[in-house]
Amino acid sequence: MKVILLEDVKKQGKKGQVIEVSDGYGRNYLIKNGLAKEADSGALNHLKSKKKQEQKQAAEDLAEAKLIQKQLDQDEIVVEIPAKVGDEGKLFGTITSKQIGDSLKQQHDIKVDRRNIQLDQNIAALGHYQVPIKLHPEVEGTIKVHVVAE
Numbered sequence: 001m002k003v004i005l006l007e008d009v010k011k012q013g014k015k016g017q018v019i020e021v022s023d024g025y026g027r028n029y030l031i032k033n034g035l036a037k038e039a040d041s042g043a044l045n046h047l048k049s050k051k052k053q054e055q056k057q058a059a060e061d062l063a064e065a066k067l068i069q070k071q072l073d074q075d076e077i078v079v080e081i082p083a084k085v086g087d088e089g090k091l092f093g094t095i096t097s098k099q100i101g102d103s104l105k106q107q108h109d110i111k112v113d114r115r116n117i118q119l120d121q122n123i124a125a126l127g128h129y130q131v132p133i134k135l136h137p138e139v140e141g142t143i144k145v146h147v148v149a150e
Contacts, residue, residue: 001038003019005019006035006036007035009035026038068112080107083149094123129145
């Protein structure tokens, strides 16, 4: 019996795979527990169209990430963040990835998720910093952050 896995099944396969199993195991365990469905022609066509749609979406995401990377590299973007400063140039608090993302959106109209901004640690002093941004698993960019006194 051929089935399409709806979830990862240990020692059988990953979600979306078409596998051959015995009739009893397929009907009494996999299908009954919602882990798989029978691989008839309609289900196979649906799976094929779903995979094609996922590939198209992945290609669009990659193209968008490359466009943003090109924009970051071409414009030499500098994000200026004002912060309250105490004695000896130390900040009250720190500059977080959320603040960097918000400032990038305000100043240059480029939206980047704060989780994609790769700060080793929060910025705690005035100055210039190079901050890497992971736009896509295959695409990275870098912005310059300039922290100035308010």
